Amino acid sequence: MKGGIIVRSMARAVLGVQLLGRFIVELVIANLEQARLVLSWPIRVEPRWVQFETCLQSETARTLLGALISLTPGTLTCDLQQQVLWIHALNAKSDEEALIRIRERFESLLLQMEEA
Numbered sequence: 001m002k003g004g005i006i007v008r009s010m011a012r013a014v015l016g017v018q019l020l021g022r023f024i025v026e027l028v029i030a031n032l033e034q035a036r037l038v039l040s041w042p043i044r045v046e047p048r049w050v051q052f053e054t055c056l057q058s059e060t061a062r063t064l065l066g067a068l069i070s071l072t073p074g075t076l077t078c079d080l081q082q083q084v085l086w087i088h089a090l091n092a093k094s095d096e097e098a099l100i101r102i103r104e105r106f107e108s109l110l111l112q113m114e115e116a
Helices: 002-039 059-071 095-115
Strands: 048-053 075-081 084-089
Touching: 002 059, 002 095, 048 095, 059 075, 059 084, 059 095, 084 095
Parallel strands: none
Antiparallel strands: 048 084, 075 084
């Protein structure tokens, strides 16, 4: 019994480190994109509101996803109702583009952490 708890804790710790690394990479990329956007003339942005339906089951994981999104420059999570997050993206060509990026980069690791 204790061995299973230790293995689960270690798996979650490894996934947490991976999530932190991925967030740092996304943070650098988003900062560079925002700098390019602000420094270009004329400034051309395509702001939009995106409704993101998450597969995450725990309130903690959904809140962490919203925080990661909000901490990334150019995006902001404004509302969380059950499985739905309302996100404002400063520059997204389409809803699908914004959703795929969030799903692949953050939600996938958080799902693995829930399952571990």
